[in-house]
Amino acid sequence: xxxxxxxxxxxxxxxxxxxxxxxxxxxxxxxxxxxxxxxxxxxxxxxxxxxxxxxxxxxxxxxxxxxxxxxxxxxxxxxxxxxxxxxx
Numbered sequence: 001x002x003x004x005x006x007x008x009x010x011x012x013x014x015x016x017x018x019x020x021x022x023x024x025x026x027x028x029x030x031x032x033x034x035x036x037x038x039x040x041x042x043x044x045x046x047x048x049x050x051x052x053x054x055x056x057x058x059x060x061x062x063x064x065x066x067x068x069x070x071x072x073x074x075x076x077x078x079x080x081x082x083x084x085x086x087x088x
């Protein structure tokens with residue numbers, strides 16, 4: 001029986017710490033094959049990604065007016081919480 005997936009939960013903010021709505025968040029590296037998908041942050045800048053295995057992931061976050069950032073995330077157990085700060 002498969003175990004429960006872990007979660008990477010996060011918030012995307014600008015240089016001043018204000019939430020970034022509609023930023024695109026996607027995986028660029030993972031320890032297992034994943035489908036090419038992206039999601040958008042909510043009005044409060046938050047997002048949640050399910051991951052099928054513990055290990056090292058890289059997330060790319062892009063917001064048209066704020067630029068982009070790659071974030072390395074090490075997932076173990078139930079998951080990881082992160083904050084992604086964007087800004088040119």
